[in-house]
Amino acid sequence: MQTSIVKEFKDNPDVEIFTYNQGGRFNETEEWMKTVWQNYYLASPLIHDALGGISTTYFNQADTDLPFERNFIIDADGRCASPYFGYQPQKVIAHIYALLAARETRKITIPHLTGGAEAWKDILNIDNLSGIAHQYSLTLQDINGALLYQGTHSVAPYECLSLDLKNFSSDAVGGTIECTTSALAFRILYQYQSSGESAEFQLLNNNASGLVFNFNNTLADPLIWKGIAVVNTGTETSTLILEAYGEGRLLATTTVTLAAGDRLVGLHSNWFPEIPTNELERIVVHGNHSSLQGITISGDAENSSLAFAPALSRPDYTP
Numbered sequence: 001m002q003t004s005i006v007k008e009f010k011d012n013p014d015v016e017i018f019t020y021n022q023g024g025r026f027n028e029t030e031e032w033m034k035t036v037w038q039n040y041y042l043a044s045p046l047i048h049d050a051l052g053g054i055s056t057t058y059f060n061q062a063d064t065d066l067p068f069e070r071n072f073i074i075d076a077d078g079r080c081a082s083p084y085f086g087y088q089p090q091k092v093i094a095h096i097y098a099l100l101a102a103r104e105t106r107k108i109t110i111p112h113l114t115g116g117a118e119a120w121k122d123i124l125n126i127d128n129l130s131g132i133a134h135q136y137s138l139t140l141q142d143i144n145g146a147l148l149y150q151g152t153h154s155v156a157p158y159e160c161l162s163l164d165l166k167n168f169s170s171d172a173v174g175g176t177i178e179c180t181t182s183a184l185a186f187r188i189l190y191q192y193q194s195s196g197e198s199a200e201f202q203l204l205n206n207n208a209s210g211l212v213f214n215f216n217n218t219l220a221d222p223l224i225w226k227g228i229a230v231v232n233t234g235t236e237t238s239t240l241i242l243e244a245y246g247e248g249r250l251l252a253t254t255t256v257t258l259a260a261g262d263r264l265v266g267l268h269s270n271w272f273p274e275i276p277t278n279e280l281e282r283i284v285v286h287g288n289h290s291s292l293q294g295i296t297i298s299g300d301a302e303n304s305s306l307a308f309a310p311a312l313s314r315p316d317y318t319p
Contacts, residue, residue, distance in 0.1 A: 004089045103180045108205045110175040111293045112229035122165040123189040128155040130183035140172035145261045148172050192303040199308035209290040210314025213283040216307040226298040230264040234291025244272045245282040251275055
């Protein structure tokens with residue numbers, strides 16, 4: 001059984017294979033039996049006692065619905081006299097293929113990149129949290145949504161891979177990542193090269209209809225520029241209401257439209273020119289579709305202090 005299954009999937013990067021050496025088949029200790037039971041990922045709810053009866057409480061693990069049944073013959077002293085692992089390898093192979101086909105593709109948005117700004121670096125960090133190699137695809141777009149780069153990359157087991165995205169395109173203002181595994185984590189790092197200061201956070205695929213952009217007004221070197229980056233990841237144009245807040249009150253409101261796939265990026269003065277930078281504490285964006293993602297972007301005079309962070313979802317807003 002093991003030979004046929006291993007042969008079928010040995011070159012498949014999406015299947016992780018473990019072979020457990022049970023080390024014998026007679027007079028094994030109860031501790032050995034527990035180890036086998038707890039480490040085999042193919043679980044069965046059945047275990048046979050010494051008289052051939054069936055106990056469902058000895059180890060209460062959930063059935064995986066795979067075509068396996070694991071039976072243990074227990075002697076009068078509580079020792080495992082003989083373990084039996086029933087199998088139907090072709091059914092196992094078919095079931096694994098069905099599981100692979102049913103996986104959902106993760107699509108993660110890179111909401112903002114500093115395309116066209118030579119003073120900045122955009123670094124994508126990819127962490128492989130598993131013991132096997134995984135692949136992901138990366139696409140980069142320009143300000144008009146045109147494709148600038150598309151490629152597939154592999155990450156070795158437990159590797160942290162860093163990519164300077166401007167090596168693929170110096171004009172990209174955003175992008176998307178696609179993969180079919182949860183073992184890969186993605187982080188985006190923005191670095192201002194002359195100061196060496198950087199800001200980094202994990203990329204999450206959290207679309208919302210309402211976003212909150214908070215600005216840090218407590219830094220030793222005060223922020224002299226405050227901005228936002230919003231992307232519409234949906235397939236329909238969204239009407240956005242932008243609200244500026246300071247000292248706990250609404251200061252101003254404006255409305256813009258954002259086409260599907262487009263980005264809204266800029267300093268707060270683009271939309272609220274009458275509000276001084278030091279008075280702005282928050283921008284709230286309301287859209288009529290749950291397709292928005294964004295980040296807060298701000299810094300001090302020399303960009304020696306950067307305050308970049310994902311926008312917060314507005315949980316009480318429903319379009």
